[in-house]
Amino acid sequence: xxxxxxxxxxxxxxxxxxxxxxxxxxxxxxxxxxxxxxxxxxxxxxxxxxxxxxxxxxxxxxxxxxxxxxxxxxxxxxxxxxxxxxxxxxxxxxxxxxxxxxxxxxxxxxxxxxxxxxxxxxxxxxxxxxxxxxxxxxxxxxxxxxxxxxxxxxxxxxxxxxxxxxxxxxxxxxxxxxxxxxxxxxxxxxxxxxxxxxxxxxxxxxxxxxxxxxxxxxxxxxxxxxxxxxxxxxxxxxxxxxxxxxxxxxxxxxxxxxxxxxxxxxxxxxxxxxxxxxxxxxxxxxxxxxxxxxxxxxxxxxxxxxxxxxxxxxxxxxxxxxxxxxxxxxxxxxxxxxxxxxxxxxxxxxxxxxxxxxxxxxxxxxxxxxxxxxxxxxxxxxxxxxx
Amino acid sequence: xxxxxxxxxxxxxxxxxxxxxxxxxxxxxxxxxxxxxxxxxxxxxxxxxxxxxxxxxxxxxxxxxxxxxxxxxxxxxxxxxxxxxxxxxxxxxxxxxxxxxxxxxxxxxxxxxxxxxxxxxxxxxxxxxxxxxxxxxxxxxxxxxxxxxxxxxxxxxxxxxxxxxxxxxxxxxxxxxxxxxxxxxxxxxxxxxxxxxxxxxxxxxxxxxxxxxxxxxxxxxxxxxxxxxxxxxxxxxxxxxxxxxxxxxxxxxxxxxxxxxxxxxxxxxxxxxxxxxxxxxxxxxxxxxxxxxxxxxxxxxxxxxxxxxxxxxxxxxxxxxxxxxxxxxxxxxxxxxxxxxxxxxxxxxxxxxxxxxxxxxxxxxxxxxxxxxxxxxxxxxxxxxxxxxxxxxxxxxxxxxxxxxxxxxxxxxxxxxxxxxxxxxxxxxxxxxxxxxxxxxxxxxxxxxxxxxxxxxxxxxxxxxxxxxxxxxxxxxxxxxxxxxxxxxxxxxxxxxxxxxxxxxxxxxxxxxxxxxxxxxxxxxxxxxxxxxxxxxxxxxxxxxxxxxxxxxxxxxxxxxxxxxxxxxxxxxxxxxxxxxxxxxxxxxxxxxxxxxxxxxxxxx
Numbered sequence: 001x002x003x004x005x006x007x008x009x010x011x012x013x014x015x016x017x018x019x020x021x022x023x024x025x026x027x028x029x030x031x032x033x034x035x036x037x038x039x040x041x042x043x044x045x046x047x048x049x050x051x052x053x054x055x056x057x058x059x060x061x062x063x064x065x066x067x068x069x070x071x072x073x074x075x076x077x078x079x080x081x082x083x084x085x086x087x088x089x090x091x092x093x094x095x096x097x098x099x100x101x102x103x104x105x106x107x108x109x110x111x112x113x114x115x116x117x118x119x120x121x122x123x124x125x126x127x128x129x130x131x132x133x134x135x136x137x138x139x140x141x142x143x144x145x146x147x148x149x150x151x152x153x154x155x156x157x158x159x160x161x162x163x164x165x166x167x168x169x170x171x172x173x174x175x176x177x178x179x180x181x182x183x184x185x186x187x188x189x190x191x192x193x194x195x196x197x198x199x200x201x202x203x204x205x206x207x208x209x210x211x212x213x214x215x216x217x218x219x220x221x222x223x224x225x226x227x228x229x230x231x232x233x234x235x236x237x238x239x240x241x242x243x244x245x246x247x248x249x250x251x252x253x254x255x256x257x258x259x260x261x262x263x264x265x266x267x268x269x270x271x272x273x274x275x276x277x278x279x280x281x282x283x284x285x286x287x288x289x290x291x292x293x294x295x296x297x298x299x300x301x302x303x304x305x306x307x308x309x310x311x312x313x314x315x316x317x318x319x320x321x322x323x324x325x326x327x328x329x330x331x332x333x334x335x336x337x338x339x340x341x342x343x344x345x346x347x348x349x350x351x352x353x354x355x356x357x358x359x360x361x362x363x364x365x366x367x368x369x370x371x372x373x374x375x376x377x378x379x380x381x382x383x384x385x386x387x
Numbered sequence: 388x389x390x391x392x393x394x395x396x397x398x399x400x401x402x403x404x405x406x407x408x409x410x411x412x413x414x415x416x417x418x419x420x421x422x423x424x425x426x427x428x429x430x431x432x433x434x435x436x437x438x439x440x441x442x443x444x445x446x447x448x449x450x451x452x453x454x455x456x457x458x459x460x461x462x463x464x465x466x467x468x469x470x471x472x473x474x475x476x477x478x479x480x481x482x483x484x485x486x487x488x489x490x491x492x493x494x495x496x497x498x499x500x501x502x503x504x505x506x507x508x509x510x511x512x513x514x515x516x517x518x519x520x521x522x523x524x525x526x527x528x529x530x531x532x533x534x535x536x537x538x539x540x541x542x543x544x545x546x547x548x549x550x551x552x553x554x555x556x557x558x559x560x561x562x563x564x565x566x567x568x569x570x571x572x573x574x575x576x577x578x579x580x581x582x583x584x585x586x587x588x589x590x591x592x593x594x595x596x597x598x599x600x601x602x603x604x605x606x607x608x609x610x611x612x613x614x615x616x617x618x619x620x621x622x623x624x625x626x627x628x629x630x631x632x633x634x635x636x637x638x639x640x641x642x643x644x645x646x647x648x649x650x651x652x653x654x655x656x657x658x659x660x661x662x663x664x665x666x667x668x669x670x671x672x673x674x675x676x677x678x679x680x681x682x683x684x685x686x687x688x689x690x691x692x693x694x695x696x697x698x699x700x701x702x703x704x705x706x707x708x709x710x711x712x713x714x715x716x717x718x719x720x721x722x723x724x725x726x727x728x729x730x731x732x733x734x735x736x737x738x739x740x741x742x743x744x745x746x747x748x749x750x751x752x753x754x755x756x757x758x759x760x761x762x763x764x765x766x767x768x769x770x771x772x773x774x775x776x777x778x779x780x781x782x783x784x785x786x787x788x789x790x791x792x793x794x795x796x797x798x799x800x801x802x803x804x805x806x807x808x809x810x811x812x813x814x815x816x817x818x819x820x821x822x823x824x825x826x827x828x829x830x831x832x833x834x835x836x837x838x839x840x841x842x843x844x845x846x847x848x849x850x851x852x853x854x855x856x857x858x859x860x861x862x863x864x865x866x867x868x869x870x871x872x873x874x875x876x877x878x879x880x881x882x883x884x885x886x887x888x889x890x891x892x893x894x895x896x897x898x899x900x901x902x903x904x905x906x907x908x909x910x911x912x913x914x915x916x917x918x919x920x921x922x923x924x925x926x927x928x929x930x931x932x933x934x935x936x937x938x939x940x941x942x943x944x945x946x947x948x949x950x951x952x953x954x955x956x957x958x959x960x961x962x963x964x965x966x967x968x969x970x971x972x973x974x975x976x977x978x979x980x981x982x983x984x985x986x987x988x989x990x991x992x
């Protein structure tokens with residue numbers, strides 16, 4: 001049976017963080033309830049298209065999914081179970097939910113667990129309260145620890161913690177502190193992003209447009225410092241038993257996020273909820289980003305059938321995000337062509353520039369980014385776009 | 388038209404310093420004489436090009452014929468010739484003035500006499516025009532008409548106490564001006580019985596009619612079928628149509644006779660045949676002598692123009708060809724650059740002319756251009772006795788082959804309020820100026836006279852002048868001639884490779900300073916690469932300045948999940964696209980705008 005991942009978007013937040021460019025907004029209880037109803041209707045309606053698929057990962061992302069009650073999550077999960085075939089047997093499906101500190105109680109977490117959630121992703125970002133404040137987060141480190149303890153007590157044995165480096169005014173030492181305190185708790189997975197100042201965020205106004213230059217907005221670390229933090233992350237987390245498997249993701253052995261990995265390996269996923277994106281059998285589409293339109297009709301848009309050229313481009317630039325890189329055998333299986341016949345020149349050039357490395361093991365030849373190639377991954381990935 | 392009484396014609400122009408209200412007064416005159424209702428008036432009727440309206444300047448000479456019913460009950464024909472208002476077009480101005488019998492001098496009631504006021508007035512007086520002043524902008528709070536009148540009398544020696552006090556903007560005092568035109572400006576002379584002698588003061592290419600020649604008939608008559616000859620260029624043709632100038636349109640008539648201003652068409656294909664200043668005569672009954680003052684106009688400033696997209700080269704060639712149909716002073720010839728590919732070396736009357744052409748190419752022909760640093764024509768005297776005119780720095784001979792070099796020098800007059808004399812003198816000194824003298828206009832203002840090398844004023848001299856005098860200084864210049872000078876070619880090396888499009892010629896004393904600034908500027912413009920890029924300035928192989936673009940340390944998308952893929956891919960595409968728009972020099976990619984940014988090397992920021 002073919003495999004499918006399901007992404008469920010919950011676009012609600014207590015308030016928007018200053019750096020966030022995801023689709024989310026504050027909401028009231030009534031809107032959230034209407035949204036859940038609409039979401040369940042969509043999940044049910046779409047089910048017919050996936051009769052031949054088995055769902056092996058589900059991911060509740062946001063926004064802040066933990067703004068929904070346990071009962072609402074239960075209802076959504078019941079709808080999925082009632083209409084899709086979930087993976088069964090010795091390996092159970094990975095069902096992740098993003099949780100923000102300050103939005104859950106112990107009881108609520110127990111309810112999520114009961115609904116079937118078996119993996120949590122907790123947004124910590126920093127252990128320093130002044131940094132959290134500068135990011136516009138609604139919680140302190142203490143509040144995070146409460147959430148963490150509740151989660152373990154509720155029986156969650158697979159937890160990710162989100163951290164963010166290159167924050168305004170952050171020193172390398174400050175970052176080490178965040179890494180240390182987070183790793184000391186022993187989560188199974190850590191996502192460590194460098195802050196990217198995205199258009200349409202408050203940070204963009206402050207730092208790119210330079211509309212404000214007061215002490216309230218200390219400067220961002222420069223390129224060199226940012227790279228130092230990045231290097232430190234990998235070395236530091238290694239000591240705690242985490243290995244890097246993607247540009248910004250670290251996990252203990254066997255605890256890589258199965259759902260996220262499918263994006264980079266171009267496996268099928270169906271997205272439900274406002275603005276959610278899907279890609280099934282090389283057809284990509286999105287749901288409307290307009291809440292009213294979604295509530296009324298779960299509108300779909302931007303349908304795009306990916307050409308072979310686009311598939312190959314994505315195969316490369318997504319696959320190279322993974323530490324293990326791309327497999328030449330896999331390329332041949334998918335496209336019926338040797339990778340070298342399409343990308344021979346680029347591969348050679350990037351290897352000459354020491355940006356790309358190659359390994360040949362028994363049955364598999366792989367290309368992957370070198371440490372410097374990872375630093376300048378955009379440059380490398382852009383080379384794989386075909387004219 | 389034969390019945391027109393010559394004594395009822397007035398041919399005149401308006402002279403003024405920039406922004407003193409020349410075009411506005413012209414508009415009011417046209418409006419008042421009933422050619423257009425104010426509803427039909429568009430600002431600056433005579434400035435046809437969008438560019439002229441936007442910049443508030445006149446680029447081409449224009450003319451308009453209006454009829455004015457005077458207080459004495461008679462009807463007068465006014466031919467108002469609007470002259471270009473910039474030193475780049477001094478020759479065109481002088482020919483337009485020669486087509487007139489008198490001039491209105493407009494002086495701003497608050498600012499008084501400025502450098503161009505003087506230059507233009509002297510030019511008009513040189514052409515024996517009757518000049519009378521009007522004081523404009525009298526409704527400004529800062530207006531001091533009494534003071535300005537005295538200034539005009541003291542400085543220029545024109546009777547000014549009966550000068551009309553007007554506000555062209557608000558239509559105050561316009562009638563006084565019109566009456567004064569009749570009273571002060573003489574009617575044209577010349578006889579319709581003499582052989583044809585007409586002065587060309589401008590021409591325009593029209594795709595239907597061919598060249599439309601703007602002229603003032605000095606002697607004789609011209610009508611449909613007249614065989615004509617241009618006395619300087621020798622071009623011959625048969626007249627197809629004659630007429631006069633309505634507002635923005637050509638109105639055919641039967642005949643033009645001595646004293647009149649109008650146009651001639653004769654299926655002439657190229658404006659080069661109808662050079663400004665040339666004399667049109669009857670090919671069968673020619674006049675004895677051409678009118679005085681004809682000069683072949685030569686470009687003063689040169690630069691390379693390249694299409695940003697190399698494949699647009701034929702489009703650029705076509706566009707230049709079309710522009711030249713209308714602009715005999717535009718010069719171009721193909722050239723190639725290692726850095727920029729195929730393009731043209733173009734010659735202009737001055738920097739404004741250059742900017743206008745560049746803007747028209749970009750706007751009217753939709754071309755993206757890369758411009759190299761503008762330069763002047765240097766004379767290179769080689770050791771073998773040969774003298775070459777150097778317009779492209781890349782063609783400079785080896786130093787060992789050069790005996791000496793000469794550069795063009797101008798006589799400049801700068802009008803400035805006394806408080807800024809110090810800083811303006813400093814500026815002229817920095818620009819290698821030779822002080823010639825200073826005259827006090829009145830207690831608070833002086834006219835500074837300098838000899839300045841042309842290559843020092845073509846970049847940003849005017850901007851620097853304005854910024855160092857808080858906008859008060861005004862400036863005018865005349866080409867004086869060539870002088871020997873210690874010039875060197877400054878080369879720019881990027882990652883050890885010479886970039887020909889960035890080379891330029893500079894006085895040896897300024898080389899270090901300019902080289903340093905170029906390197907700094909380029910360092911900011913060239914994006915980081917995977918490797919370190921040295922940027923060097925060199926003179927004769929010797930490095931005089933250096934900067935380094937550090938190697939790229941980081942270029943990462945921290946996260947990319949299901950919903951991001953399309954967006955992130957666009958980002959990568961943009962990055963790749965951006966690369967395509969760069970110029971490859973060796974293994975360094977240089978953005979187009981780097982070539983432009985080095986043109987403006989402001990001294991003081």
